[in-house]
Amino acid sequence: MNETTIDDTMTLSEIEKHFDGEWILVEDPELDRNNEVIRGKVLCHSKNRDEVDAVAMRLRPKRSAFLYTGSVPNNIFINL
Amino acid sequence: MTAFNPKRGLIIVNARICGPLGEVVARLALDTGASTTVVRNALLVVIGYSLDNLPKTVNFTTGSGVEAAAIVKVEKLQALGLERSDFSVIAHTIPANAAIDGLLGLDFLRNHILTLDFQNGEITLIQVPTRKS
Numbered sequence: 001m002n003e004t005t006i007d008d009t010m011t012l013s014e015i016e017k018h019f020d021g022e023w024i025l026v027e028d029p030e031l032d033r034n035n036e037v038i039r040g041k042v043l044c045h046s047k048n049r050d051e052v053d054a055v056a057m058r059l060r061p062k063r064s065a066f067l068y069t070g071s072v073p074n075n076i077f078i079n080l
Numbered sequence: 081m082t083a084f085n086p087k088r089g090l091i092i093v094n095a096r097i098c099g100p101l102g103e104v105v106a107r108l109a110l111d112t113g114a115s116t117t118v119v120r121n122a123l124l125v126v127i128g129y130s131l132d133n134l135p136k137t138v139n140f141t142t143g144s145g146v147e148a149a150a151i152v153k154v155e156k157l158q159a160l161g162l163e164r165s166d167f168s169v170i171a172h173t174i175p176a177n178a179a180i181d182g183l184l185g186l187d188f189l190r191n192h193i194l195t196l197d198f199q200n201g202e203i204t205l206i207q208v209p210t211r212k213s
Contacts, residue, residue: 034082035094035105035159049176053122060126065105068179071089 011039012067019045021070023052029065037065082160084110086201093184093203095159101128106181108159110203112194114185117157118170123181124152131171140170147172159184160205162192 015024015037022045029040043064044055056064084091091110096103097119104123118140121131129152136148150171157167167188174182195204 029105031094031096031105033161035096037105053120056126057122060101060128062102063104064102064126065094066107066123066181068107070179 009039009041012037015042015067016069019069022047022068023049024067024069025052025056025061026065026067027061028063031065037067040065082203084201084203086198090180091196091203092180093159095157095182095184097123097127097154098156098158099124099127099129099154101126103127103156107179108182108184109178109180110196111183111185112189114183115187116170117167117183117185117188118172118174119152119154119182120174121171124154124169124171127154129154129171134171138170140172157188159188160203162188162205162207164188 010018015026024045025043026037026040027043030038032038043059043061044052046052052066082093093108093110095106095108097106104127106119106123108117125131131150134150134152136150138149138151140147140149151168152171153166153168155165157164157169172182174180189205191208193206193208
């Protein structure tokens, strides 16, 4: 798990380029009308979702968004 | 109108969920097979809800069995251009490999017209016009 010290905001395309296949916690996201993140500050990123949850629950950002830059593997079928 | 990938995978909707200490954007799978909206426990904690002492008052039936779960009334849930206030959701530990933060269920969609256009990858949710008697 990686907590970042990046102070600058990153655009969604920059986030996707830097953190491929990871969960990302973004603080103060700028959103479009469909709640898609346009840009924001990356607080942490990890391939392990539980680690990102732990950081989010510790820091409790007032405004945040969870992003996932991977895809569901073809051998996983979701039926909750 | 909201876009989705009609070729594969789940229909993911970005939902803005507000609580007493903040707000979070979550990835919810649009699920017309779910009677109730479900949100990952951790997200509810982040926006200010304490789940520790919450009684598990509902039986949550999944493909793998029946579990007891807690209900949390969030201040707002906004998605697909619709905002609902004081909206009850089931708090659940969604499996990490599901790549989602929960399910957007029928309770959110009721009294609206949902259109899923798999030809063009578009979702629209519009309010039903009030009928004049």
